[in-house]
Amino acid sequence: MADGECEKVHIVMFPWLAFGHMIPYMELAKLISQKGHRVSFLSTPRNIDRLPKLPPELENLIDYVKFPLPATNDLPEDAEATSDLPYDEVQYLKKAYDRLCDPVARFLESSCPDWILYDFAPFWVGRIAREQGIKTASFSIFIAAFLGFVGPTWAIMGGDYRKTPEDFTVAPSWVPFRTNVAFRYFEIKRIFDVLEANASGVSDFYRFGTGLESADILAVRSSCEVEPEWLKLLEEIHQKPVFPVGQLPPMDYLGEEETGTWQWIKDWLDLQKRGSVVYVAFGSEAKPSQLELTEIALGLEQSGMPFFWVLKTRRGSSDKDKIELPDGFEESVKGRGVVCTSWVPQLRILAHDSVGGFLTHSGWTSVVEALSLERALILLTFLADQGSVAESLRLVMVKEEGRIYREKAKEMKGVFVDAQLQDQYVENLLNYLTANRPKRCT
Template sequence: MSCNNHEIIVVVVPFPAQGHLNQLLHLCKLIASHNIQVHYVTTMTHTHQAKLRVHDPFSFINNNNNNIIHFHELSTPFFKSPPPNPDSSIKFPSHLQPSFESSSHLRKPMSRILRALSSKARRVVVIHDSLMGYVVQDFVHLSNAEAYAFHSVSAFTLLLFIWENMGRPFDIDASLLKDVPSLEDCFSPEFEKYIKLQYDYMKFNSGKIYNTCRVIEGPFLDLLSKEQISNNKKQWALGPFNPVLVQHGTRSCQYKQHKCLVWLDEHEPNSVVFVSFGTTTTFSDDQIKEIAIGLEKSEVKFVWVLRDADKGNVFAKDHQSRKIELPKGFEERVKGKGIVLRDWAPQLEILAHSSVGGFMSHCGWNSCMESISMGVPIAAWPMHSDQPRNTVLVTKILKVGLVVKEWTRRHEVVTRGVVQAAVEKLMVSKEGEEMRHRAMDLSAALKKSVAESGIKNMELDSFISHITRQI
């Protein structure tokens, strides 16, 4: 379905952290493909970050969507951008809190943008990250504006969060609850306070959007639609937002093939484990040493992204940045068997490569969706936020992964033996092979859902029909 009505303007407001920026930029592309004008509004720093790191950046710079996706680069007051603390016992990225707090200053410029767009549109549709409710609150003063909260986490994790906060208003299958970890140490106290402030504005929204798909989380989406939770407001599962078909070697000639993809070309199908813990994880020197030795002892080929967590401003120059040390002689010993990347890596393209047969991950929801999309099973090592509960979904419910580190042991260093055993189980055992088959089946179902008459496309068409309605 396509809409030629430019009287509808969509304003997308992401939360200033990589996983959130990325998801909503891909959603912009999906909406723009229906010939609807989209405005992506965040700070100057985070606009640049989102564009730089998006899968296939060329498509956002030089294609038919170029005139229909408008980027707003807003200024905020200076905020501190301290380095992450590798020795912190709680792995939540508290060093990003100044960046999060600074985003509250976007309320006034956001209000001006909404008023200006409202004056020339039949309807302004605001899609905001659930953590940006405060910033968009002034849409309520515009008679032709409506807002939808975007949730960047799994339906399973969100359901449990809301259900527990509401005092468990209805029964949920006890078998789903027996492995669910507590939220202890998932967030900092400052961030919990920040979440509460944002959720106070949710009552003004007209519905919710999820980055998930019914073929993965149908039962949990059904529970989220129950009246006690939804208040009869509409909801749409529009994920996955990442492309589900990634053609290896077809990237625009403007962008040089990443060295790790060239390296992966030399190896057999499903023979390489990809090791990456996202943009908000920082390990201690001791933990890095244990991972390195565990990978080496497993004798499984690997691509390891070894970098500190993002700072609030990823472009800030820091002459005292940490140099992460590996065991002496490690890179020489694993030459030909492993490659260590110390900067940004094209995760989706790596997971899509035929040589990659497993993913050791922090289980952030972006990474889970990308891995499932590409049919790659997960060795789950949760760090904070929604990750411990995503781990339950991936390993116990979908059964497309195994647990490296239980949340109850979150303060312990994972030993080389545990790393080695997890990699070997994922990559060279019968159990790992069965997980890989289940992951590939889920991937096939996801790809089918994205096809023209698939359920994900039907959900997107339903959302587009709703926001372009005549009444």
């Protein structure tokens, strides 16, 4: 093998079956392949077909590898991502996902990669890779503060430290600095089932802890400019190298396909005043309850602000709990607000001059996209009442005392969209992966 080829690595990337995970993995794959390294991106056929198209210059370096999802009696035939299912049925997706263990093992054996970067869900990958002499990196799309808060593996995987929801509402003992990072009671209560075994036979926390424990290194969607103390803490509690990979802002929002959908959206946005529109979207996974939807709708109505709302009324064909807008809502906001229940090009909307703020569920990908385009954020965890929605929108968008939120959004762009800074984080990771690859290059 030529010396130049020997310096390049073959990396497998294996994200969980959620678009909030697959998209950051794909952004990192693009940055890695831009430097000449080869990436095998593993997922299911329908998910890969729904991912954004690759830039032509990267098509020869990123190989999409499709693994058909094993059928189970509990899973609808077309369900391959969390967005295709109601929340309480995602456990069956994990059950089917675990049945990819043998096909993935065979692929790794035949393709002989240097490294595999894997998500929290495939807790079995570390064992497979170790048996085949493949190096492993647990790549978390969660920020370092979250990883630091959930703690060392003994605490994640069923230690006696946390047994009740209340245990998650205070800073843990292993955090040596003052912090407000903790769940509020209603937040942890809503997701407390991640500590319990489900139809797959293991809990999400067990998956998380096992993946961290078996990894050679940890890679985190984070940066030293945003959370240096948390990154340092991760190295201390896990006793292994931790590599921030940057915030992974979208490489090119204009790469989103132009469709007839975008044209009518653009026509409406063009009619609005600069910076006046609130874009409302809660990601591909989240769906408010009927009560929450009603309160959000009333808050938007009372705010008086123009808005464009992307509303997910159901999650997949098996979701029988369809939610509906309050009677008369669309008529009452006609001309000022738009509700869209189909797919939209989010980055193009956020980039439009008429959009000034983003009412979002706080998913980190949405936060990064918004700040990379200097859009002020209004963060909603689905349990705010209508009055606070209306007041928060007015505060962030138009009130003088909310100017700091608008200005801070502009300031943060330098951290989130600094191409040189992002490149350096990826370069640091690749230098380590190259220097510590298995000695197969002959």
